[in-house]
Amino acid sequence: MKKAQTSQQTIVFFKPNTEVFQEMPLAQNGVSAGFPSPADDFKELRISIDQEVVKNAEATFYARVAGESMQGAGLDDGDLLVIDRSKEPQDNNIAVCFIDGEFTVKRLKVAEECIYLMPENSKYKPIRVTEENELIIWGVVTFVVKKV
Amino acid sequence: MFALVDCNNFYASCERVFQPQWEGKPIVILSNNDGCVIARSNEAKALGIPMGAPAFKYKEVFAKQKIKVFSSNYPLYGDMSSRVMQILENYTPDSEIYSIDEAFLKFDGFDYFDLKTTGHKMRKQVRQWTGIPVSVGFAPTKALAKIANKIAKKFDSRTQGVYIIDSCEKRVKALKWTAVKDIWGIGRQHSKRLEAQGIQTAYDFANLPDSWIKKHMSVLELRLKKDLLGLPYIKLEDVIPTKKSIATTRSFKSNLSQFHQLEERISTYANSCAEKLRKQEGSCSAVLIFIRSNSHQKNKKQYRNSCVITLPYATDSSLIISKQAVNGLKRIFKDGIDYKKAGVILLGLVPAKERQLNLFQPDLNKHDPLMQAIDKIHLRFGPHKIKLGNQDLNSTWNMRQEHLSKRYTTELTEVFTVNNNSNIIL
Numbered sequence: 001m002k003k004a005q006t007s008q009q010t011i012v013f014f015k016p017n018t019e020v021f022q023e024m025p026l027a028q029n030g031v032s033a034g035f036p037s038p039a040d041d042f043k044e045l046r047i048s049i050d051q052e053v054v055k056n057a058e059a060t061f062y063a064r065v066a067g068e069s070m071q072g073a074g075l076d077d078g079d080l081l082v083i084d085r086s087k088e089p090q091d092n093n094i095a096v097c098f099i100d101g102e103f104t105v106k107r108l109k110v111a112e113e114c115i116y117l118m119p120e121n122s123k124y125k126p127i128r129v130t131e132e133n134e135l136i137i138w139g140v141v142t143f144v145v146k147k148v
Numbered sequence: 149m150f151a152l153v154d155c156n157n158f159y160a161s162c163e164r165v166f167q168p169q170w171e172g173k174p175i176v177i178l179s180n181n182d183g184c185v186i187a188r189s190n191e192a193k194a195l196g197i198p199m200g201a202p203a204f205k206y207k208e209v210f211a212k213q214k215i216k217v218f219s220s221n222y223p224l225y226g227d228m229s230s231r232v233m234q235i236l237e238n239y240t241p242d243s244e245i246y247s248i249d250e251a252f253l254k255f256d257g258f259d260y261f262d263l264k265t266t267g268h269k270m271r272k273q274v275r276q277w278t279g280i281p282v283s284v285g286f287a288p289t290k291a292l293a294k295i296a297n298k299i300a301k302k303f304d305s306r307t308q309g310v311y312i313i314d315s316c317e318k319r320v321k322a323l324k325w326t327a328v329k330d331i332w333g334i335g336r337q338h339s340k341r342l343e344a345q346g347i348q349t350a351y352d353f354a355n356l357p358d359s360w361i362k363k364h365m366s367v368l369e370l371r372l373k374k375d376l377l378g379l380p381y382i383k384l385e386d387v388i389p390t391k392k393s394i395a396t397t398r399s400f401k402s403n404l405s406q407f408h409q410l411e412e413r414i415s416t417y418a419n420s421c422a423e424k425l426r427k428q429e430g431s432c433s434a435v436l437i438f439i440r441s442n443s444h445q446k447n448k449k450q451y452r453n454s455c456v457i458t459l460p461y462a463t464d465s466s467l468i469i470s471k472q473a474v475n476g477l478k479r480i481f482k483d484g485i486d487y488k489k490a491g492v493i494l495l496g497l498v499p500a501k502e503r504q505l506n507l508f509q510p511d512l513n514k515h516d517p518l519m520q521a522i523d524k525i526h527l528r529f530g531p532h533k534i535k536l537g538n539q540d541l542n543s544t545w546n547m548r549q550e551h552l553s554k555r556y557t558t559e560l561t562e563v564f565t566v567n568n569n570s571n572i573i574l
Binding site: 059061063068069070085126127 | 276564
């Protein structure tokens with residue numbers, strides 16, 4: 001009861017004022033097709049997720065996760081990865097890598113004589129990359145899009 | 149100074165970005181309907197696979213030599229191209245997209261040391277951001293930049309992909325190195341005639357008297373000669389016809405913002421491309437169009453986009469090419485933008501006589517007599533006397549693309565997959 005009262009107090013309804021009639025100019029010659037709608041000037045663009053996740057459109061690519069090895073980092077099977085290739089890969093980055101003929105996503109650990117591709121799931125083992133392996137660090141993962 | 153930036157083996161490089169296992173291995177790309185070879189990696193060239201090789205004849209060779217075959221994936225190539233071009237255009241306000249994989253950039257007020265650094269920076273950035281390797285040639289003129297680029301590419305390990313013609317000695321050396329038939333814009337007819345005259349190299353050509361060139365060739369070749377001498381006679385966006393690529397890209401005199409204005413431009417560019425195509429007796433398999441605002445007017449709303457329409461069969465019909473170009477424009481046009489530049493690029497060029505007959509398109513050649521008539525009228529009464537209305541092309545397209553890679557960058561359902569299961573502890 002009290003709640004309802006409060007809300008009644010805070011909501012103010014505006015009604016159109018119909019008492020004063022204002023004359024509006026009439027478009028005499030009709031409106032040609034392709035004439036921009038006057039409302040266009042006030043049109044706001046809708047929120048686009050691109051604004052948040054795409055920092056460099058030319059360097060941004062997407063990939064789909066298959067498998068569970070990065071669950072601990074919040075990367076689940078079926079998630080969409082946003083990859084920004086303009087970012088210089090650093091130790092501790094999560095990156096899409098191409099290793100021995102296959103794409104995978106792991107956390108980079110730079111050691112003295114090798115690089116480790118670290119999973120974040122105890123059921124998986126780290127991949128040790130030495131000179132004998134062919135590794136391409138394809139791009140740094142900057143965002144993950146998941147369905148909840 | 150001009151720079152010509154050229155993507156190395158562009159179609160093959162695009163495929164390798166998403167399938168790096170083919171790095172260093174032979175790759176060929178087939179025309180629409182998997183007809184013939186339209187692009188080759190260096191490794192495939194070294195194995196002697198000729199351009200235009202019919203796929204069915206070479207099937208066993210491909211298998212035996214372990215050559216990876218791809219169907220042409222124009223949506224992918226178009227998108228990768230627009231990424232590369234955008235990166236390049238940030239380096240200078242004056243640029244011309246010359247083909248899907250080449251751009252001329254104009255640099256004023258840079259000294260030579262800066263240019264070399266800039267060249268390497270461009271190359272590194274394009275490679276890192278997009279995965280596409282490029283070569284860069286700098287020179288005082290467009291025709292020389294073309295040659296500088298060839299040198300950069302040919303002697304990749306020595307030049308690190310960047311070469312500058314910045315002295316008279318270098319220019320003379322480069323000209324002597326270039327065979328007449330490889331001079332940019334010299335057609336086959338002219339190069340044969342020059343060779344018959346004992347003119348072997350670009351150097352010989354550049355030393356011909358103006359009067360001889362005027363008499364036996366045209367004003368275009370005269371301008372080419374001046375360009376080769378280091379005098380910039382060919383400006384950005386001047387049309388130099390070549391067999392490899394057909395493109396019409398232009399900056400507008402004033403900004404355009406209405407759909408119908410752009411439609412008219414795109415349709416005109418598409419027509420002029422189609423005419424060039426018929427002149428060289430070719431047909432095309434896909435049409436790329438792009439539109440963009442003036443990126444150097446930072447206070448205005450910026451927009452740029454491109455799209456590729458893949459055709460069901462190779463064609464040289466102005467009607468189809470123009471119609472599809474406008475369809476592409478409809479997809480990417482956005483209101484409220486001041487557009488400054490637009491272009492049409494024809495892709496997948498194959499000789500007209502080799503174009504694939506499609507069983508389900510029995511009226512493939514239906515526009516041929518009409519096109520011939522239009523070309524004749526233009527020849528007689530000057531260009532653009534006949535313009536096209538819109539024509540609808542309602543056909544279900546059923547293309548053969550057995551070796552098609554995914555549209556990794558333009559379809560959310562086709563992005564590549566990273567496998568996170570292989571290191572599981574069993």
